[in-house]
Amino acid sequence: MTKYARDEFDRVPEASTRQGVHRTVAAPGARRLGPVLATGAAALVVGLVAFLLLPNLGFGPAGGSAMTADQASNNAAASQAPTTAAAGSTPSASSTPTGSLAPAASKPTPSATPSATRTGAVDKTQPVAVYNATGTAGLAGRIGSTVTAAGWAAGPLGNWGGAPQQTSVVFYNGPAQKANAEELGSLLGIGTLVDSAEFQMPLVIVLGPGFN
Numbered sequence: 001m002t003k004y005a006r007d008e009f010d011r012v013p014e015a016s017t018r019q020g021v022h023r024t025v026a027a028p029g030a031r032r033l034g035p036v037l038a039t040g041a042a043a044l045v046v047g048l049v050a051f052l053l054l055p056n057l058g059f060g061p062a063g064g065s066a067m068t069a070d071q072a073s074n075n076a077a078a079s080q081a082p083t084t085a086a087a088g089s090t091p092s093a094s095s096t097p098t099g100s101l102a103p104a105a106s107k108p109t110p111s112a113t114p115s116a117t118r119t120g121a122v123d124k125t126q127p128v129a130v131y132n133a134t135g136t137a138g139l140a141g142r143i144g145s146t147v148t149a150a151g152w153a154a155g156p157l158g159n160w161g162g163a164p165q166q167t168s169v170v171f172y173n174g175p176a177q178k179a180n181a182e183e184l185g186s187l188l189g190i191g192t193l194v195d196s197a198e199f200q201m202p203l204v205i206v207l208g209p210g211f212n
Contacts, residue, residue, distance in 0.1 A: 120179040127153040128184065129201045133160035133208050143188065143207060150187055155201055165208035171196045172203055 128147050132140035144157045168190045172181035180203055181193045188205065 120176060122179050122183045124151045124180075124183075125153055126177065126180055126202045127155035128203045128205060129155035129199070130157050130205045131160040131207065132158070133162075133165040133206050134211060139207055139211070143205065146188070147184070147205070152184070155203070160206055162206075165206055167192055168208040168211045169194055169206045170203070171199055171206065173197055173199060173201070177202045 128144075130140045130144045130147065140157045140159065144154065148154045168188075169192045170181045170185050170188075170190050171194050172178055173196065175195070178193070178195070184203065184205060185191060185193055190205070190211075
């Protein structure tokens with residue numbers, strides 16, 4: 001026995017099974033939490049099964065079925081659209097003969113084809129100079145008469161004083177005179193045409209060796 005006076009904490013029955021304040025409170029609480037935890041675990045398992053298995057079995061929310069119905073209706077409308085367009089089209093719009101006439105309409109007419117190949121209109125009012133680069137006397141005067149007789153304006157006539165020529169040449173000054181040079185080349189049988197700005201005349205004929 002102690003020498004201290006007894007207080008309210010000493011008033012405990014001698015045959016009590018209690019071993020302490022903390023053990024007495026914890027033991028009943030643990031027994032009450034057991035069923036709650038078991039019920040929660042069972043509910044969690046049921047929820048997982050419902051989440052994983054029900055969609056695969058065809059059970060789902062109403063929104064998913066509505067979306068499937070909308071997709072089916074859109075697919076049906078898309079498949080029917082070409083048929084409706086084909087039924088509403090007129091034979092003239094879809095017929096092959098109408099489309100085949102388009103290239104024929106863009107073809108040039110026979111009267112327009114020669115003008116496309118010509119470089120320009122022939123202007124015989126342009127004066128034509130004729131120079132003799134051969135040893136034949138009077139050749140420039142004779143060819144000059146031939147040119148004026150064909151309707152061309154007469155230009156200077158004389159002997160060639162430039163560099164020796166290997167062949168007869170028709171010189172023309174600029175693209176605007178090319179058609180005139182071609183006409184003169186056809187008239188005299190000269191096939192060499194040269195665009196040159198060295199002369200003061202628009203058209204110059206140089207008669208080279210071998211020209212008769």
